[in-house]
Amino acid sequence: MKILGIETSCDETAAAVVELKNNCVSVQSNIVSSQINIHKKYGGVVPEVAAREHVNTILPVINKALKKAKISRDNAEKKLSAIAVATGPGLITSLIVGIETAKTLAFVWQLPLLSVDHINGHIFANFINFSYKKIKFPCMALTVSGGHTKLLLLKNIYKHQTVGETRDDAAGEAFDKAAQLLGLGYPGGPAIALCANKINSQNSKLKKQLPRPMINDENFDFSFSGLKTALRYDLVKDKDWQKNKPLYAQEFQQAVVDVLIKKTIKAAKKYQVKSILLAGGVAANIELRKQLHQQAQKNGFSFYMPDLAYTTDNAAMIAAAGCFLAKEKKFTPWQKLTVNTNS
Ligand code: KG4
Ligand code: ZN
Numbered sequence: 001m002k003i004l005g006i007e008t009s010c011d012e013t014a015a016a017v018v019e020l021k022n023n024c025v026s027v028q029s030n031i032v033s034s035q036i037n038i039h040k041k042y043g044g045v046v047p048e049v050a051a052r053e054h055v056n057t058i059l060p061v062i063n064k065a066l067k068k069a070k071i072s073r074d075n076a077e078k079k080l081s082a083i084a085v086a087t088g089p090g091l092i093t094s095l096i097v098g099i100e101t102a103k104t105l106a107f108v109w110q111l112p113l114l115s116v117d118h119i120n121g122h123i124f125a126n127f128i129n130f131s132y133k134k135i136k137f138p139c140m141a142l143t144v145s146g147g148h149t150k151l152l153l154l155k156n157i158y159k160h161q162t163v164g165e166t167r168d169d170a171a172g173e174a175f176d177k178a179a180q181l182l183g184l185g186y187p188g189g190p191a192i193a194l195c196a197n198k199i200n201s202q203n204s205k206l207k208k209q210l211p212r213p214m215i216n217d218e219n220f221d222f223s224f225s226g227l228k229t230a231l232r233y234d235l236v237k238d239k240d241w242q243k244n245k246p247l248y249a250q251e252f253q254q255a256v257v258d259v260l261i262k263k264t265i266k267a268a269k270k271y272q273v274k275s276i277l278l279a280g281g282v283a284a285n286i287e288l289r290k291q292l293h294q295q296a297q298k299n300g301f302s303f304y305m306p307d308l309a310y311t312t313d314n315a316a317m318i319a320a321a322g323c324f325l326a327k328e329k330k331f332t333p334w335q336k337l338t339v340n341t342n343s
Contacts (some may be wrong), residue, residue: 001081001326002028003068004105005319006062008098009090009118010146011035011045013057014315017069017080019324023131025124030309030316032279033057040186041110044176051093058101065315077109082331084114084322086121089147095339103334106237112331114322115340118313119143119150120160122279124324125306125317132157132324134272136302142264142292144282146172146187149260151220151267154277157324163267164220171256172282174224178231178252182245193285197249206247208234210255212262220267227255257288261295275302284311 001021009013012035017028020204035053063073071079085102086094101227114286122143127135139154140163149166169177172189179188184195211232213223231252235241241248268276276296282288289305298305310317 001323002079003114003319003322003326004062004065004076004080004083005086005116005315005317005322006058006098006102007084007118007315007318008054008058008094009086009088010094010313011039011050012313013054013061014313014318015058015062015065016315016319017065017071018128018316018319018323020327023133025128025320025323027128027316028070030314031061031063031065032314033061036187043180043186045090046090047093049133050091051097054097057336058097060144062101073342075194077111077236080109080111082112082114082239082322082326084116084319084325085337086118086318087115087337088118088342090118092120092339092341099337099339103337106334111298112326113334113337114325114330115324115332115337116318116321117340118334119145120282121317121321122283123152123154123160123277124321125279125310125314126304128310128316128320129170129307130304135277135304136269138273139275139277139304140264140268140271140273141277141279142260144171144260144288145278145280146170146176148280149222149224151264153267153273158328162189163271164222164263166222166224168223168225171224171260172280174228174256175253175282177228181228181232181235182248184245184249189282189285192249192253193287195246196253198246199250204247206244206251210234212255212258215259215262219220220263222259222263224256227252231259253285253287257291260288261292265299266293268296269299273301275304277303278305281312284308
């Protein structure tokens with residue numbers, strides 16, 4: 001089964017073709033056109049600008065994805081089984097561009113449509129190049145992106161239950177805002193990680209630690225806006241903060257990582273899962289990958305994380321999620337395919 005995936009929920013215009021064969025999703029093509037250079041000067045994504053850019057880019061990106069997968073537009077209906085598109089959550093005007101394009105192509109090629117939840121898509125990035133039969137359920141999934149921070153209990157591949165989420169900023173959003181305070185540019189996650197890596201001595205630490213919000217609370221929710229404010233006040237008080245930038249970057253990164261890991265392990269124990277899975281753009285953070293892996297193993301859980309190439313927004317993950325919807329024949333008629341505002 002071959003699926004064309006389309007993703008336009010934020011500032012990446014993406015298309016991919018994947019194939020589900022022998023319980024494993026393989027990627028035939030994965031094209032991502034990023035708008036980072038356009039939004040950089042504003043310090044974040046401008047929704048109206050993002051949507052207009054998606055309109056310009058979506059067809060060339062789809063053409064490239066089909067070409068790389070050796071599928072001609074003239075006989076795509078013979079090679080593809082369905083079209084999967086991210087329908088939410090995300091920027092509404094951006095999502096509409098992907099959705100309307102998917103509907104038009106489905107009409108032209110007479111192919112069925114699959115409506116994919118963006119966060120689900122991030123989870124299914126873990127099933128690329130990895131047999132889903134190997135995943136041990138129940139599984140606790142930590143999904144961390146620019147818009148969401150959620151702990152999801154996966155009872156099986158299709159059944160997910162939210163057990164905790166952020167009450168304010170998402171983890172990625174916190175990285176982006178902290179990077180802005182430190183003058184490190186956008187997107188903030190990779191910039192903070194890079195800056196933290198500049199520390200020469202292992203023993204260098206800030207005299208005063210940043211807080212770890214809600215780390216010992218009984219619930220599995222998160223809060224990151226206070227952490228960002230704490231960083232802001234510490235920078236105001238420190239005349240030498242420019243010199244100590246890598247130390248602040250490292251401390252901020254570690255504060256986020258500490259909270260994410262402690263709560264994930266606690267939730268994994270409480271819900272007696274067999275495994276832990278990491279997903280979302282912040283899953284590109286090397287310290288989070290390394291430290292969560294270590295803690296999961298130490299506590300007896302199997303651990304899964306996506307290849308770095310499929311952590312930040314891409315369409316291969318949307319197409320991968322689409323494969324599993326198609327397997328269950330969960331198609332959406334084109335008249336009903338619309339932005340999902342409930343997710
Ligand atoms: O999933 P994603 O690509 O887009 C959304 O669905 O939001 O996640 C983007 C977020 C951004 O906030 C970005 O700063 C963060 O992921 N991110 C990282 C890293 N790479 C991307 N955060 C921490 N460390 C990274 N290496
Ligand atoms: Zn995302």
